[in-house]
Amino acid sequence: MDSTFAYPYHPHSNSCAGQGAPPSLPSFQNFFVRHEGSAMPPEGLAEQQYFDTSSTNIHQRNLLVQQNPIFSPHFNSLDLSSPRAPLTLNNPEEFQERHSPLLSRSPSPVAPLPSSMPVITAQAVDNLAKDFHCTAAQRSVLHTLVRFGSIGEGLSKADLSTRLLTLAVLFDMENQRPKEDENDLQNIRAMYKDLKIQLEQTFSLTSAQMKSVRLIAQEKIYDPLRTCYTGINRDVFDHIRTNAEIMCFSNIFGHPTYESALEKAIKRACSSVRNAFRQHLRDSIEKGTDAAMFTHNMNKIYIRMAGPNYNQRLLLLRNVVLRRFIFDNPNALWAEEDPNQDDSASDNNNTQSSESSTPPPPKKRKTAVGGKISKGKDFWSLVDSWFVSKQDLGKKLTDPAWKELLEQYVQFDEDGFQKRVRLQPSQGAQAAHNAGGLNVQGGSTLGMLM
Incomplete structure (x- = not known):
């Protein structure tokens, strides 16, 4: 018997698995097979949507396959007692050759769901933000960096950790810069004006x-x-x-x-x-x-x-x-x-004009x-x-x-x-x-x- 699949015992058949020809499957090919290597769309799903290779329709198709065991990729899980699938097959080798992609134990060709598990845990990010005295807004930026670095195949853990550390160090340097005090700035401007006035009074050419x-x-x-x-x-x-x-x-x-x-x-x-x-x-x-x-x-x-x-x-x-x-x-x-x-x-x-409005009498100038x-x-x-x-x-x-x-x-x-x-x-x-x-x-x- 082929190791890829086995014919289970059918309660309405006079033969068992491994004895003689398998049960007759008069309607399997017309119901389950669209053409060579392809399956018919399930009920309630349009043919164009089923054979669409976009990620959204692939995901929907996976859900329908999981909800309908008859469309499971493993033949051993088929419910042959279901009245909807009266399988019959006179030539097992021909059936296996024509429908090997569907009945083999190889994984389903549908695209896998994207993983939501981040490369670095949120607790590690919080600890890093705390060590470098990051603000709430800066902590949020660090978490966003981790989420973006985990999209798709994602960055490696070492690469993402290095980027995360670099950003945290930059945030710490920014936080250590002296903040501009508005009061101090006004005092400096006033002092500058006073100095400018004093310089104007004592200005002299070089x-x-x-x-x-x-x-x-x-x-x-x-x-x-x-x-x-x-x-x-x-x-x-x-x-x-x-x-x-x-x-x-x-x-x-x-x-x-x-x-x-x-x-x-x-x-x-x-x-x-x-x-x-x-x-x-x-x-x-x-x-x-x-x-x-x-x-x-x-x-x-x-x-x-x-x-x-x-x-x-x-x-x-x-x-x-x-x-x-x-x-x-x-x-x-x-x-x-x-x-x-x-x-x-x-x-x-x-x-004289600044001290008194009445000028003093002019003094005679003595010459020699x-x-x-x-x-x-x-x-x-x-x-x-x-x-x-x-x-x-x-x-x-x-x-x-x-x-x-x-x-x-x-x-x-x-x-x-x-x-x-x-x-x-x-x-x-x-x-x-x-x-x-x-x-x-x-x-x-x-x-x-x-």
């Missing part, structure tokens, strides 16, 4: 910025086409503002307090440069230096290597004009301007020979006034009237100053200087030599 201001002031005052020397303050400020990024002044512009500090620094630097240039002009005359040598020496001081390329002939003519002005007005040479006059006046006005005098009476203010008085000669130095005057000045300079004038103020000039004014015409040895 040494590099002060040096840059002086270099620009020297370039502006040495411009051969300049006729207004008291106005270089505004030119220096505009130049720095235009080139703020290149000259490292970008931290100043946009802050009124910082800009005010820059303006004061420019005023002091420009006043210092004007006084230095005046002294260089005076020394060149006292020492008898000719105009060409004086121009060469001043080029080294007032023109930097990467500075503007001024016309050398124009520089020489301008120096000749200034040296002749000193010769014609020796008393003006000693009128030095006060670099802090504007700053002190503005500071006093601010203090060689000291600083009031604005408008200094050397460079007088030079600017002289250029204004010469506007009738033309707007350009190349005009015929200017050309004639400059030729006279050059010839006079080439003859030398040393034997012509002593740059000392007369007694009349000293008295006028002490009185607060200067008589720039006469009052010196020049008046007798001319």
